[in-house]
Amino acid sequence: MDNQATTRLPLITFLDVEASGLLQPDSYPIEIGWADTLGNSDTLLIHPCDTWSHWDRHAEALHGITRSQLLEEGIPVAEAAHRLNEMLGVETVYCDALEYDGFWLSRLFEAAGVERSFTLADVHQLHDVLGAERAALLRDIVREMPTPHRAREDAARYAEACREALGRIY
Incomplete structure (x- = not known):
């Protein structure tokens, strides 16, 4: 995609959280990654609080991040x-798992004593932002991409699919 097409793309940001366990109420965030449609991204590994001790070996096998x-x-x-x-x-x-990612972000911000400045939304809400045709195309593109189970890479997968969906229709 050329620079002129890239500058016309709207800024849409995606976030993903990897956690110490799957579906457990005492799980906590261990990696947070984000990526946007302009090509920016970052990832943060989180040092667990002293009170965060839950560790699920099945989750570790999925994301490949060790507690050490x-x-x-x-x-x-x-x-x-x-x-x-x-x-x-x-x-x-x-984010593609609002209930879980929201839970883990809340745990992080609560433990930090910091108020979150950004709003979380489900990727399905992009239907309102992108329109039905682009949102359906985004879903189809994402479905065909591998799922790496690392925070930045998972967020970047959505950002890339969104850029592709917007680029095909613009």
Whole structure:
């Protein structure tokens, strides 16, 4: 896609969270990644709070992140919350698992004592933003892409599909 086409694309940001466990109420965020339609992205490994001890080996097998990796490379929850607010501002940010990603982000921001500046929305709400044809095309493109189960890569998958869907119709 050429630069002129890229500059016409709307800014749409996607976020994904990897967690210490799947579907457990005591699970917590371990990696948060985001990517937007302009090609920007980032990922944060989260150093667990002292009270966050739950660890599910099945989740680890899925995302490939070890608890020792978090303890060595992760950033404190307060730093992660502030960086997310700085990077995402007051945008609406889309995720494909709103209930879970919202739960884990709430755990992070609550533990950090920081109010989240951005709004979360479900990717299905893009129907209102993109229109029916583009939203359906986005879903079809994403369905055909591999799911890496890493936060930035999962968010980037949606951003890439969105760029492709917008590019085909513009």
